Amino acid sequence: xxxxxxLLLGLxxxLLLNPSVPLWLQPYLPxxxxxxxxxxxxxxxxxxxxxxxxxxxxxxxxxxxxVAALIVFLGDQLGVGSQLSTGVxxxxxxRIFSNVASIRRHLFRA
Amino acid sequence: MSGxxxxxxxxxxxxxxxxxRLVRLGRPRATKANVLAASLAVxxxxxxxxxxxxxxxxxxxxxxxxxxxxxxxxxxxxxSRLDAQVRELEATRDxxxxxxGTTAEALAQAQKRVxxxxxxxxxxxxxxxxxxxxISDPGNQVTGPLVLDLIQELRDAxxxxxxxxxxxxVASSYVEDSGGRLSIDGKPVGRPVLVTAIGDxxxxxxAMMIPGGIVExxxxxxxxxxxxxxxxxxxxxxxxxxxxxxxxxxx
Numbered sequence: 001x002x003x004x005x006x007l008l009l010g011l012x013x014x015l016l017l018n019p020s021v022p023l024w025l026q027p028y029l030p031x032x033x034x035x036x037x038x039x040x041x042x043x044x045x046x047x048x049x050x051x052x053x054x055x056x057x058x059x060x061x062x063x064x065x066x067v068a069a070l071i072v073f074l075g076d077q078l079g080v081g082s083q084l085s086t087g088v089x090x091x092x093x094x095r096i097f098s099n100v101a102s103i104r105r106h107l108f109r110a
Numbered sequence: 111m112s113g114x115x116x117x118x119x120x121x122x123x124x125x126x127x128x129x130x131r132l133v134r135l136g137r138p139r140a141t142k143a144n145v146l147a148a149s150l151a152v153x154x155x156x157x158x159x160x161x162x163x164x165x166x167x168x169x170x171x172x173x174x175x176x177x178x179x180x181x182x183x184x185x186x187x188x189x190s191r192l193d194a195q196v197r198e199l200e201a202t203r204d205x206x207x208x209x210x211g212t213t214a215e216a217l218a219q220a221q222k223r224v225x226x227x228x229x230x231x232x233x234x235x236x237x238x239x240x241x242x243x244x245i246s247d248p249g250n251q252v253t254g255p256l257v258l259d260l261i262q263e264l265r266d267a268x269x270x271x272x273x274x275x276x277x278x279x280v281a282s283s284y285v286e287d288s289g290g291r292l293s294i295d296g297k298p299v300g301r302p303v304l305v306t307a308i309g310d311x312x313x314x315x316x317a318m319m320i321p322g323g324i325v326e327x328x329x330x331x332x333x334x335x336x337x338x339x340x341x342x343x344x345x346x347x348x349x350x351x352x353x354x355x356x357x358x359x360x361x
Contacts, residue, residue, distance in 0.1 A: 006148040010155020019160055029161050036154045043147075048128045058146045106128040 027076065028069040031088055035068035036061060038092045041099040048106035068092070177320070184313050188268075229271055232280040232349030236271040240308040240343040241315055247301050247333035254287030256331070257294070260305065260324050261285070267317035269309040271345045275299030278347040295349070311339035 021029055039061040046052040068088055075084030104110065206215060228234035245252055261279055264272055272279040277294040285294050292299040307314055318324050318337055328335045 002144060002148045003151040006151035007155045010152035010157075011159045012155075013152070014156040014159025014163070017156075018163055019156070021160055021164055026164070029157060029164075033154065033157050033161055036150075036157070040151075040154070044132075047131060050131065054141060054144060054147060058150065061147075061150050107132075 027081065027085075028072055031068045031072050031085055032065045034089055034092045034096075035064040038095050038099070039064045041096050041103070045099045045102050045106075048103055177316070180312070180316055184310070184316075230280075231351055232271075232278040232347075233351055235344065235346045235348065236308055237342055237344040238270070238308040239311050239341055240269070240271075240306065241311050241318075241337060241339050242343060243305040243307075243318065243335055243337045245301075245303040245305070245328055245333055245335045247303065247328075247331075249332050250290035250301070251331035251333050252292070252301075252303060252328060254285045254292065256324075256327060257285045257287075257292060257299075257303070259327070263317050263324050264305075264307045264309070264314065267309060267313045269307040269314060271308040273306040273345045273347045275303050275305075276347050278345065278349040280349045282352075283349075306343050306345055308343060308345055311341075315339050 039057070042060065043052065043057040046057070071088055072081060072085050075081040078084075202215075202219065206219075225234065229236045257274065261272060261274070261283070274294055275292070275298075277283075277297050277299060279294065283295050285292070286296070287293075292301075292303070315337060318335075325335045325337065
């Protein structure tokens with residue numbers, strides 16, 4: 001419950017304050033967000049599987065974000081930034097979908 | 111759907127139902143990890159909101175389609191102008207051929223030609239619609255190649271007469287840059303660098319402001335360029351034509 005409230009609070013903060021993203025962060029923010037969403041859905045799935053662990057969630061969240069940003073950074077350096085970004089988004093999207101499917105099976109048996 | 115364990119479809123699961131498990135996790139606990147997870151969620155929320163707003167802003171300011179439309183507009187305007195010119199020239203040719211206006215007509219044509227060539231060669235002052243740009247450059251970062259790019263970009267955009275820092279830019283002009291001091295055709299150019307160009311103001315301005323163009327390059331170098339479209343600008347600096355010693359026209 002607290003994390004969900006935190007998410008809402010964060011959305012409200014972002015909408016109200018409208019912080020400016022520094023230029024160096026701009027390519028990484030969208031990928032980092034998708035990676036974080038993957039971690040969140042993975043966490044919810046783990047809850048339903050009964051194997052949720054706070055520490056694992058925090059670590060996976062942070063490592064997801066860092067690794068995603070790192071891949072984009074590396075891609076930028078190698079000159080294939082946009083393609084690699086697309087790849088990361090596709091992979092994370094597939095994972096989010098499978099996690100959501102698993103959550104759905106748990107909750108609705110369908 | 112609530113977690114009623116009596117539901118027949120989940121009888122094979124003796125432990126708490128998934129909904130109940132979700133609710134149990136949702137109960138606030140004051141563990142360090144829970145607080146951490148909550149703060150991560152706040153961060154995620156801020157990130158999503160920020161990114162969404164950033165994307166929307168970018169969508170408004172990108173203006174790639176209007177830019178394209180403007181380019182297309184310019185081309186069609188230019189085409190129609192050229193068409194009009196063709197008709198005018200054909201009419202002139204017909205008049206000359208028929209010999210209705212003889213000497214006076216030929217004289218007027220010759221004078222027009224002299225004027226045009228004078229403006230192009232920089233030997234007469236010129237005025238017309240155009241733009242002025244002032245590049246203030248405290249760090250002396252605007253170097254010769256950038257000025258050369260600027261001149262080329264102005265020419266591409268159809269500038270008919272260019273003056274930079276009081277020096278008329280013509281076909282033979284060269285840009286020198288030694289130790290942060292700029293000079294064009296050997297004459298020093300002071301800072302801020304003042305650029306005056308005669309041409310279609312819209313085309314010139316959009317050629318300067320185009321993403322990745324001159325103004326952006328100047329800004330990236332830490333200098334600032336202010337640009338203004340003018341209904342009338344005057345280019346008064348003159349270029350001393352060199353006397354040709356070798357080349358003679360082929361009749």
